[in-house]
Amino acid sequence: MNQIADRSVRSSIGRKAALGFGFAIMALGALILISFSVGRYPVSLNELWLLLWSKISGMPSGLPIAAETVVLKVRGPRLIASMIVGGSLAVSGGVYQGLFRNPLVSPDILGVSSGAALGAVLGIYFSLGVVGIQILAFAGGLSAVAAVYLIGVFLRQHDPILTLVLAGVVIGTLLGSVVGLIKYLADPYNQLPAITFWLLGSLTGITSADVWVILPAIVLGLTPLYLLRWRMNVMTLGDEEARALGVDTKQIRLIVISAATLITAAAVSVSGIIGWIGLLIPHFARLLVGPDFGRLLPASILLGAGYLLGVDTLARTISTIEVPLGVLTAFIGTPFFIWVLARSQTGWR
Amino acid sequence: MKLSVENLAFGYGRKTVGDGVSFTLDAGEVLCLLGPNGAGKTTLFKTILGLVAPLGGSIMANGAAIHRWSRQKLARLFGYVPQAQLGFFPFTVRQVVLMGRTARIGLFRIPSSRDVEITEGLLQLLGIGHLADRSYVEVSGGERQLALVARALAQEPEVLVMDEPTASLDFGNQVRVLAEIKTLASRGLAVILSTHDPDQAFLCAQRVAILHGGRLAHMGPPQKVITPANLRAVYGVDVEIITVENRNGEKVPVCMPSFAKDHVG
Numbered sequence: 001m002n003q004i005a006d007r008s009v010r011s012s013i014g015r016k017a018a019l020g021f022g023f024a025i026m027a028l029g030a031l032i033l034i035s036f037s038v039g040r041y042p043v044s045l046n047e048l049w050l051l052l053w054s055k056i057s058g059m060p061s062g063l064p065i066a067a068e069t070v071v072l073k074v075r076g077p078r079l080i081a082s083m084i085v086g087g088s089l090a091v092s093g094g095v096y097q098g099l100f101r102n103p104l105v106s107p108d109i110l111g112v113s114s115g116a117a118l119g120a121v122l123g124i125y126f127s128l129g130v131v132g133i134q135i136l137a138f139a140g141g142l143s144a145v146a147a148v149y150l151i152g153v154f155l156r157q158h159d160p161i162l163t164l165v166l167a168g169v170v171i172g173t174l175l176g177s178v179v180g181l182i183k184y185l186a187d188p189y190n191q192l193p194a195i196t197f198w199l200l201g202s203l204t205g206i207t208s209a210d211v212w213v214i215l216p217a218i219v220l221g222l223t224p225l226y227l228l229r230w231r232m233n234v235m236t237l238g239d240e241e242a243r244a245l246g247v248d249t250k251q252i253r254l255i256v257i258s259a260a261t262l263i264t265a266a267a268v269s270v271s272g273i274i275g276w277i278g279l280l281i282p283h284f285a286r287l288l289v290g291p292d293f294g295r296l297l298p299a300s301i302l303l304g305a306g307y308l309l310g311v312d313t314l315a316r317t318i319s320t321i322e323v324p325l326g327v328l329t330a331f332i333g334t335p336f337f338i339w340v341l342a343r344s345q346t347g348w349r
Numbered sequence: 350m351k352l353s354v355e356n357l358a359f360g361y362g363r364k365t366v367g368d369g370v371s372f373t374l375d376a377g378e379v380l381c382l383l384g385p386n387g388a389g390k391t392t393l394f395k396t397i398l399g400l401v402a403p404l405g406g407s408i409m410a411n412g413a414a415i416h417r418w419s420r421q422k423l424a425r426l427f428g429y430v431p432q433a434q435l436g437f438f439p440f441t442v443r444q445v446v447l448m449g450r451t452a453r454i455g456l457f458r459i460p461s462s463r464d465v466e467i468t469e470g471l472l473q474l475l476g477i478g479h480l481a482d483r484s485y486v487e488v489s490g491g492e493r494q495l496a497l498v499a500r501a502l503a504q505e506p507e508v509l510v511m512d513e514p515t516a517s518l519d520f521g522n523q524v525r526v527l528a529e530i531k532t533l534a535s536r537g538l539a540v541i542l543s544t545h546d547p548d549q550a551f552l553c554a555q556r557v558a559i560l561h562g563g564r565l566a567h568m569g570p571p572q573k574v575i576t577p578a579n580l581r582a583v584y585g586v587d588v589e590i591i592t593v594e595n596r597n598g599e600k601v602p603v604c605m606p607s608f609a610k611d612h613v614g
Contacts, residue, residue, distance in 0.1 A: 101437045157362055227457040234448050236438050240400050241431060245504070246424025246452025291438035294459060 017295050020288030024302035028083075031306050035079055035313040041070045077208040081270060082312040083305035084211065085203070086277055088218050088267035090304025092260035093278025094285060094296055095225055098236045099256055100161055106279035107264040110168040110257065113275075114175035115144025116268040117199060121182050124194045133198075134213070134269040140175075141265030147171055149257060160239055160253070200324030201274035203312050214266040221263035222297075224255050229293040232256065236291070274325050276333030277304055283340050350376040350507045350539055351411055358405035359389065359396035365404055366392045367563035374508065374539045379530060381550040381571075382543040384560035385584060390543040391432070393560065394512050397541075399423050410507075424452035428506030430514050433493045439484040442496050446471060449503025464503075471499040476525065490517035498526060502533075509533065511542035515549065527553045547575045547588075551602045559583055572602060580604070 037043045043051075047063055051071050054061035061068065092107040100109065108114065119140025123133030151167040152160060179199075186192045225232070231252050234242045242249050264278075285299040308325075311332065315323045351373060358368035366389035374380050384390050395401040397408055399416065408415050410426055418426075428449070436445070450464040460468075472478045475495045480488055485496065494517050501509060511530075515523040531553050534540050544550065550557045550571045557575060558568040561583045567574045580588045589605045 098438070103437075230451070230454060230459045231456065233440070233444070234451050236440075237436070237448065240395070241429075243400055243420050244398055244424065244427070244429040244431070245448055245500075246421040248420050286438070291440055292444065 017289040020299060021295075021302070023288065024299055024306065028302055028306040028309070031309045031313070032079065035309055036071060036075055038313060038317050039070070039075065041066065043067055043071055073208075077211055078203050078206050078312070079309060080208075081203050081206045081211050082308045084214065084218060085267040085271045085274065086281075086308025087301035087305040088221075088263045089274065089277040090281035090285070090300040090307070091222065091225070091297055092264045093280075094282030094300040095232065095256060095260045095293075096278070097282050098232055098291075098293065098296075099253065100165060101236055101238060102165075103283065104279070105165075106275070107260065108172065108275075108278075109165060110148045110261065111144035111172040111175060112141040112261050112264045113268060113273050114172040114179070116141035116265055117179050117273055118144075118175045118182075120198050120269075120272070121179050121186075121195050124191055124198065125182050125186055127191075134210075137269040138217075138265045141268060142261060144171055144175060145257065145261040145265075149254075160249075164257075197324070198272040199326070201272040201326035201329075202315075202322065202324055203271055204316075204322055206270060210270045214270055217266035218263050221259040221261075221266070224259045225263075225293075226297055228252060228255065229297060232293040233291075271325070274308070274329055276329040276337075277308060280333050280336055280340070281307055350537075352508055352539060353409045354397065354406070355409070356406040357393075357396065357403055357408065359392055359401065360404055361392070361401065365563070367560065368405065370406070370560075370565050372558060372565065372568060374541055376507070376537045376539050377534050378556065379534045379540045379542070379554045381554035381557045382541065382560055383545075383547060383550065383557060383575075383583070384543070388560045389563065390560055391512055394429075394510050394541075394543065398427050398429055398510060421452045424504055424506075426507050428501035428504040428509045430494075430497050430501045430509070430511040432512050433490055433497055433517055435493075436485050439486050441482050442477060442485050442488060442492070443468060443472065443481040445485045445496050446499045446503055449500035452504060467505075468499075468503055471502050474502075475499045475529070491519055491522050494518055495522065495526070498529070506538070508539045508541065511540065513543050513545065515544060515546070523549075547580065547604050550575060575602070575604070 033045060033048070036048050037045060047067060048071065050061045050063060051068060053059070055072070089107055093105070096105045096107060096109055097103055116137040117140070119136035119138070120133050122140075123136040128136065148164060148167045148171050151171070152164045155163050155167075183192060183195055186195055231247055234245055234247050235249065235252060235256075237245070239249050268274075281304045282296070282300050285296055285303050288303075289295040289299045308329075311325060311328050315325055315328050353373040355371050356368075357370040358365060359370070360366040370393065372380065382390055382393070392401060396403050399418070403416070415423065415426070447460050447464060447468045450460055450467065454460055454464065469478070469481075472481050475498055477492060477495050477499065480492055480496075485493065488496070494514065498511070498514060501511070514530075515526055518526060527549055530540055530542065534553075547557075554571055556569060557571045559566045559574060559579065566583065567579055575590065577588050577590060580586065587607045587609070589607060590602050591605055592600050592602050594600050
């Protein structure tokens, strides 16, 4: 009797998670369809179907060549990029929140965004091409986090988590002021608008080549995170308890920070700075599927992908000029975050 | 299983909390550590567990020094019941207990069905099976404490280190945990626990040690160590020790404090 009751309770938890995944997948699917069809050149669902079918079957679709270009060359890469960037930022946010046991943590806690920003801004200042800017942004993000991590290693007599967060804040501020200096020195007609644009985040003009460049780095980062999903659960107990339970926290922390940094740096290098996703989406994922990383990681990816896809679709459709993504995510994120704050009673549930 | 601690000095960085601590602990034995607030009981435990680096001395398990052991190997030797703290994320009680299996789960693996089975058994053993799917942050402090005991047992350790395991428990659960400690010891587990209640030492421990002024001031069988004179010296209060017979016909000593005269009238 008791056992039967037990099993039904357990399956009800599984059912809740299954419902959560169902919701996330359906929302993402609907957003993909909407995002393909809306825009300055509207494409009906029927035309979209014909285009995809012609791509699969090799038969001519009978649609104007412009429709094909819009869907396959312009919107396609941009949709995919927005989903990859959104999913990446959400997943590393969720991982950092667990590692640092703090729900206010976002992927830039260790300075990856400010490092990437400095790299990109330098690239623009020295008039490098798009690829050069992306490489510098990527390298800047990785070096900033490496610097923060080394500071943490040198100050080892303190609490490791607190040291990392404080070092991240300090390095982030320092890099931010260097970015400010370069903006001050930059040519106000050519370079400054480009810098501002990058710092506010945008997926305009993204190509499928960009997608192929960042995808390996992101998969490389996601793999260890998913493999270490049980150890990550234990890490949320805090350094001491995790060690008492047999986790080599130093090793796990190094792997997880490297992996999450790789993912974030790759995403930010093509999108520019987009805040709020990594802070907010993991909360929703946790609400839907619970805190177990085995479920939290895929749920964060799905929700983050859907969220940035939706926001990017808004960004290119609500006005004749593109609205910067960072601005939109902040406008949507702030009220949602206050809602999350209001519904949590004591602590973070 | 024989744990021996020799001339251990412990503390944080340059601040020594205690030194010259030596004792041994055998399989099946319960050692109860008493000491006033701030005596360093928790720090001593964390040092034995290797969570805080020792400032001197040595800790041996079956004659082998353990200070270079991996975390995984240590977690299979020591089960640890820390003082209960609130979790940050709403893991269920079952998931928290399951985390005790971590040292026996491969780095890239998740708990097996055998791990889940062991967890279920422990949840039942400690009477918290009905809480298994409740969130760990929502259950009461006492229930959390029981979950932590279950988690430590899930480690399948040889030595159980319990830091005030009865601190936040109601009277019934205190008695249940003490009885469980006795049962576990009779099955061959070595147990070291700290408590603020000397009566508990009479109930479940073969030996008592008092940590006072950074040293193990007294150590020996409960009747020899828990005396009015020693309690007076350590806690600064007057206590009578009386012996009562319980329902099983066992004679058990009990501490009975007397208030200073001017506090009564």
